[in-house]
Amino acid sequence: MENTIAIIGGGVAGMQAALTLKELGMRPVILEREERLGGKLNTWDRLFPTWTPAREVLDPLLEAVRGAGIEVRLGAAVEGVSPDGRGVTLAGGERLAAEAVVVASGFDLFDARLKEEYGYGIYDNVITSADLETMFREKRVLTADGRVPRRVAILHCVGSRDEKVKQNHCSRVCCITGVKQAMEIRELYPECEVFNFYMDMRMFGPGYEEIYRQSQEEYKVVHIRGRISEVSPTLDGRLQMKTEDTLIGRPMKMEADMLVLLVGMCPARSNRSLAVSGNLSLGDSGFFAAADAFRGNTRCGENGRIFFAGTATAPKNVGESLNEGTAAAWQAYRSVKGGASW
C-alpha cells in the first residue's frame, strides 16, 4: 500500500518512529514480536538519572500510538527484510509490502548463566539487574528465603567487555544502572550495605556523574575497583565472592547475602536472519552496522530504504533510542517522498 513503512519492533524507538511517520502523513505499521508494545521498558521500574517511573515514559507513547490510529501487529515476528527495503517477511511466510523499513528491533539481555563462575541459576541469591527491577516494582528486595539482605554486592560488566563470552563491547548503560540500583537498595533498606564492583565507571550522560558522587557521599555506597572472578556458597547460605581490590593490589574476599549481576546488552538474536535476508552488515559485536557513525548512524550503508533506530545498532539509553526513532522516521520519509537530503 502507498506510503507504508514497516517498523520492526514496538519498543520506544519503534513507537517514536511510527508517531513521527504518522505525523508526516505516512502509513507506519509496527510489527511487534511480543504480545504487547513497549519492549524492555515494560519490565523496568524506574529510570536513571531521574528516578522517573518507566511507565511515565511508556504510557504517553502507548497512548499516542493508540490515539494516532497507528496500525500495530502484535505477535508478529519478522524473519526477513527485502534487500531493496520494499517489504518484510513475517514468521509463517506472510509478506508485507512497504516502501521503506525501519529496523528498531532492539537488543537481548545477556544470559547470565553463560558466566557460570557467578552461579546465576545455580545459587539462589545471585540475580540479574533485570530481576532486581522486577523486585523494585514489587517494592521488596528479599533473599530466596524471604529475608531482608544485610549486604548486597553489585557486579558491573557481566556480559560486557568480556571476550570469554564473545561480548567485547561496552553496554554503556549498566554503570549508571548499577549506581541507581545501589542507591535504590539503600533507600529501601538503609541498614543494608551495598558494594559495587567495577572496572571503569562510565558516566556518559548528563547528571550521571553527579549521581555517582551522590551514591558515594549521601548513600554511602562503596565502590570497589575489581571484577569479581568467582562466587561460591558459604555454609550459612551466603555468597562468597573473590576479586582483586586493584587500587590496593591485593586479592579480596567478601561475603554478601545477594549478588546482582549487571547484565549487558547483546545484539538481538533476530539480527542475523534480518542481516542475511536484507543483505545488511553487522558490526564486530553483532549489532547492525549503520552507514557511518556521524551523519549516517540511522541509515543503512547498503540500502537507501532501510533505516535503524535504537539499540539495533548499539547499546543506547531510552532518550537516545527515542531520538533515533525520530531521525530514522524522517530519513525513511525522505527516501520515499524525495526532497532535500542532508
Place this chain on the structure above:
Amino acid sequence: MVDWGYTINKPRAIAYDANDHTWENALQEAVPVLRSCIGCGNCTATCTAGNFVPFNIRKLQTLVRRGEYAGLRKELDKCMLCGKCRLVCPRGINTRKMIVTLKRLLAQPVAAGIPVAPGAASTAGQR
C-alpha cells in the same frame, strides 16, 4: 667519614624516561595481546599463589610495561603456572605465555639478544 645516620631516599616516582624499556618491548612483542589489559584484577583475584603470598601478576606485568624490573625474578618464582588467570581474563590474554616469556628473558637475556635489565635478576622484592 663520619656516619651522621642520615640517608637519602631513592625517589619513589616511576622515572619512565630514564627506565630501560627493552624488556617491556620484548615482552609485548611476544605477547601482543598484553597491551589490551584493562586492569580488572581477575587474574590476581583467582591466583593460587597470590592468595597466600604477596604476588600480584596484574601489578607485576604493569610494572614491566613501565620499565620497572626490580625484583622480577623473585616475584616470578612464586608463580606455579597453574593457568587459572588465563581462564578468567576477560580480554583473553595468554597470561601463562606472558609469565613464561618473562622467565625466559630472565634466564637467557643474552641469548635472546636482550641486555640484562637493571635490577631484574635481583632477588630483592618489588618496591
